[in-house]
Amino acid sequence: MTDTLTPPAPVAETEPAPFSSRITTNRYGLLLVAPVLVLTGLIVVYPVGYSLYMSLTSSNPITGSSRFVWFENYTQFFASADFWRSLVLTLVYVACVTVMGTIVALGSALLLREKFFGRRFLMAVIVLPWALSTYAAAVVWRYVYSPQFGFSAAVSEHLGAGATDFLTSATVIPALALVHAWQFAPLGTYFLLATLQMVPDDLYKLARVDGVGLLGRFRHITMPYVRLPLAIFLVLIGGQAATAFDLIYFLTSGGPGGASRTLPFLIYEETFQDQRLGSGAAMSWVLLLVIVVLTVSYYVFALRVGARKNKGEDE
Amino acid sequence: MSSLRRSVLVHLGALVLAVWTLVPLVWLVLTSVKPSNEFASKPLRFLPTDFDFSNYPRLLGFDATSPSGTKLGPSAHSSLIVDGLINSAEVAVAVTIISLMVSVPASYALARLNLRWREMGLMAIVATRAIPPIATTIPFFALFSTLGLSGTRTGLVIAHLTIAVPLLVWIGTSFFASMPAGLEKMARIDGCSRFQAMTKIVIPAALPSITAMGVIAFLTSWNEFMFALIFNTGSDAQTFPSALASMFFQVSVPTEVAAATCLGLLPPLLLATVFQRFIRKVNFVGI
CATH class of the missing domain: 1.10.3720.10 (MetI-like)
Structure with a gap:
């Protein structure tokens, strides 16, 4: 490269592109949203699912043991x-x-x-x-x-x-x-x-x-x-x-x-x-x-x- | 209707609105500075004869002198209130940092990347806000008892994140979407990677909005009552709202409770005042 009129080649082309620029947009986006999705899954979806399960059980406050009772809780308070x-x-x-x-x-x-x-x-x-x-x-x-x-x-x-x-x-x-x-x-x-x-x-x-x-x-x-x-x-x-x-x-x-x-x-x-x-x-x-x-x-x-x-x- | 009559009516209405809004608040502040032998005097006085500010230092654990010259020791509830304020601040700061760390990149991605599942992802995150807190309290209570997290600051931080993160993602997405398009393209032309375009260009430009998000996260945690009451009442990690509830329902002097309430209102009011020009940009329709 002796000719001064030739512009220097862009650096990005000689080095591999950074990781974030190589993956597809959807994957990159998923990567950024992932922490929130995991957090939402762990702290919202899980408790809600667990609460649905709990609503079908009856627990003993003294021993802490619980048993599955189907819809007994619902029929009880509906009455x-x-x-x-x-x-x-x-x-x-x-x-x-x-x-x-x-x-x-x-x-x-x-x-x-x-x-x-x-x-x-x-x-x-x-x-x-x-x-x-x-x-x-x-x-x-x-x-x-x-x-x-x-x-x-x-x-x-x-x-x-x-x-x-x-x-x-x-x-x-x-x-x-x-x-x-x-x-x-x-x-x-x-x-x-x-x-x-x-x-x-x-x-x-x-x-x-x-x-x-x-x-x-x-x-x-x-x-x-x-x-x-x-x-x-x-x-x-x-x-x-x-x-x-x-x-x-x-x-x-x-x-x-x-x-x-x-x-x-x-x-x-x-x-x-x-x-x-x-x-x-x-x-x-x-x-x-x-x-x-x-x-x-x-x-x-x-x-x-x-x-x-x-x-x-x-x- | 003549314009004079209209003007008189409008001013009367404004007076009614001002009284309706302010009188309950002013009454609380006035009660907090009434001498303890006067707040329930018969007949009730609107204004105290003497302003007695001693409740405030006494709640913070200091000695104080009443206007009549009596020396008073710290309030019986001072350690409850001081510990509560400190715990509340710690929990709120942790919630602010963690929720910003996860929701800023997420709302950036949801607002500015052309994602296939954008709408669905945003809906899924925001829909969690519709769940009533009492419905998540019960499974958390059971889970925290098993994991030994009830009565700890960590547990309360986790519980508060369930409220703060979806809220911040919702607000943040609308913030990032309102920034000029093509910021990233210019950054990429200048040699930034896709990740650097976000960290070096877009996020610094969005700092005022991110500040607003941080303030909202702090306030959300500071103001939350039900989780604080159910998980942490009576523990070392008791935060201000449940400390105030304990004081409220124990034998306590009403003027002291009023002063304690005012103390708890100071941090959020200060924050809201200092950062109000950032907060005013928030699109509150989603909240």
């Missing part, structure tokens, strides 16, 4: 009134959380769409409840609800009413649902607000000129826009509510008298207090089924309402 009560409480709780969460999220998103003094401050602080861990939110509300030193007691005293306890059996489910909505609504507010800001203001003005009332404008302009983010929010908060444990543990521990013993809490008691692991595992499969049914029905509901709306607009 117990406590289980059905818990299932109903779970559904009522999910319904309360969904309704309250939607009202708060949609209300605050519509409000934050307006211009007002302190809007930037409010935008920043509404995320705080969502940033808390759930157990901390539960402690926070324990201090709001406490009849001895709670904020609600202080307010009702100053209004001249006696201290009221919101965590009695009649009101405990809505009271818990309110805390849940307080914590998770900000997520929905952000979803909905991002969408609402895309709605052109002119649409509202035109509708007003045409004499469409407030409710009509909400139904025909706002709703079609927020349908999808609302559906996502409903699925998320519904799933959260169906598996809620931290809140119930700190605020009521399932009480009073089992009035707030939803399925996750019943599973906790069955498994870790009464040491019936098989039965607890079986119930957790029922809970999983409940969540799947809820998620699918929320999606179907949202999509059906959507389809009907779109059809109405075409006609």
